[in-house]
Amino acid sequence: MIYSENIFVCMIVPVFVTLIFVKGNARRLELNFIIGMTACLLGAYISGFFNAVTGMGVEDTAIFISPVVEEGMKFLPLLFYFHMFEPDDDNIFLASVGIGAGFATYENVCYMVSSGAESLSYLLIRGLAVGVMHIVSVYASVFGLVIARKLKAMRISSMIGALSLSMLFHGTYNLLVSQPGITSYIGFAVPLLTAFAMLFAMKSLKKA
Amino acid sequence: MNLELYSSMFTLIQTAVLAVLLFLTIRLLLKNTGSLTAVFLSFSYSLWFLSVVYWLVYDILRPGIRMPFAANEFGEAAMLLMLAAALNSAVPHGSRAATKQVIGASVFAVFNVVLWIAWSGEWVQDIITGLVILWLMSSVACSLKVVHALSKTEWILLAVYSAVLIASQGLTFLFEDPVKTRIDIGCYVLISAGILYWLVKLFISYKRKDPAKKRMSLAVANMAWITAALFMSAGVFYIVYFNIETLIGVFVFLSARSVVNES
Numbered sequence: 001m002i003y004s005e006n007i008f009v010c011m012i013v014p015v016f017v018t019l020i021f022v023k024g025n026a027r028r029l030e031l032n033f034i035i036g037m038t039a040c041l042l043g044a045y046i047s048g049f050f051n052a053v054t055g056m057g058v059e060d061t062a063i064f065i066s067p068v069v070e071e072g073m074k075f076l077p078l079l080f081y082f083h084m085f086e087p088d089d090d091n092i093f094l095a096s097v098g099i100g101a102g103f104a105t106y107e108n109v110c111y112m113v114s115s116g117a118e119s120l121s122y123l124l125i126r127g128l129a130v131g132v133m134h135i136v137s138v139y140a141s142v143f144g145l146v147i148a149r150k151l152k153a154m155r156i157s158s159m160i161g162a163l164s165l166s167m168l169f170h171g172t173y174n175l176l177v178s179q180p181g182i183t184s185y186i187g188f189a190v191p192l193l194t195a196f197a198m199l200f201a202m203k204s205l206k207k208a
Numbered sequence: 209m210n211l212e213l214y215s216s217m218f219t220l221i222q223t224a225v226l227a228v229l230l231f232l233t234i235r236l237l238l239k240n241t242g243s244l245t246a247v248f249l250s251f252s253y254s255l256w257f258l259s260v261v262y263w264l265v266y267d268i269l270r271p272g273i274r275m276p277f278a279a280n281e282f283g284e285a286a287m288l289l290m291l292a293a294a295l296n297s298a299v300p301h302g303s304r305a306a307t308k309q310v311i312g313a314s315v316f317a318v319f320n321v322v323l324w325i326a327w328s329g330e331w332v333q334d335i336i337t338g339l340v341i342l343w344l345m346s347s348v349a350c351s352l353k354v355v356h357a358l359s360k361t362e363w364i365l366l367a368v369y370s371a372v373l374i375a376s377q378g379l380t381f382l383f384e385d386p387v388k389t390r391i392d393i394g395c396y397v398l399i400s401a402g403i404l405y406w407l408v409k410l411f412i413s414y415k416r417k418d419p420a421k422k423r424m425s426l427a428v429a430n431m432a433w434i435t436a437a438l439f440m441s442a443g444v445f446y447i448v449y450f451n452i453e454t455l456i457g458v459f460v461f462l463s464a465r466s467v468v469n470e471s
Contacts, residue, residue: 054277056276060276063278064275064276064277064278064279065277065278067278067279068278068279068282144251147247148247151242151243151244151247155293157248157289157290157292157293158251158293160286160289161248161251161252161255161286161289161290161293162251163282163286164255164282164283164285164286164287165251165254165255165258165283165286167279167282167283168255168258168259168262168279168280168282168283169258170279171262171278171279171280171283172258172261172262172265172279175262175265175266175269176265178269179269183265183268183269201234204238
């Protein structure tokens, strides 16, 4: 057992304090970083609840249920921001990156506390895989929202489509890395490859 | 080769086909950045592709174990929702474009959900997917009516056929073997006849060079029907229908591309 709430408080306090000293995009990014960490903590509670209710077991819950819960938790604050404040594209992308990074950072810290931090190479792979995965998945869902808004197709179906895409991406990653061997290597590589593919797609869209 | 190996092999084929279709859909989107249909189609094929990849990975890592409730359930449902959205954007219609047909499609979808729950006992998944199927079938009914894809006699025959199919499926719960097996075979004959009917309609539409919107409506009708058929089948029939689904996926793309290029 780890004291995740204590870790959470310890991590957000310095970030919270710096909010006073920074302004503009830096403040926005930090605030979203905190929201991302909060979403991670709340997501863990909800996944724990599903584990208790369904009796699936910790491992199966982490593989099958957590992607749905975690992506939902990351998506909700963004959806709120998107609809209530009607931010421009750059700001919503900034918010998504902040939330993704905060989520991944807090999850990685909790992982290190519970599983140890002896192997730098493994942690580096995990950092690159999980870190990028959380950012890519939330970025992809926001990308969907932005495209839908540009085409005046901001309907429930667009939102569900964007969210489901990130859930599936996350779910596939979790499934791939759930067992050691070749599938886990593929899983670790998927987020980075997707990040490059998304960069390419965005450049192409901007040109078009 | 056993059935599971065949199943995995055909899943692999579908994954490859979907990878190509996804690439083509994204290319279509990049060429037509203002097209709503292209956006929803890209969403739909992305979700479909990822769902099939998920299945494939699951089959490799946990062969023979029934998949619990997972992220791909949402993905599959969302894929159908996006397909309905693509169809609705390609063939716009009013909310009362086809009231009778929508009611019929909704009743058929609701009975399907009841039967799925009775078979599998998976309430949450079946209700989520059922709601989406209901929306898809209603959208299909509206678009088929708007593009005049079916005659009045065909609509009536379709309603009678659907009622007979649901009743036959329901009877399988009332009887024990060997009667149950006979009814089951009868149901498969009915489902297969339905698939054949929709495929023939689609091929005729292509041969006649009907408008792209009509072809797309028929292609998505095929997709809705094959999805319902997949939910109602198992074993060899499931594998056969699965391959037909791959073929229909190609036709949905081709017809949607025509709609996007013409608009």
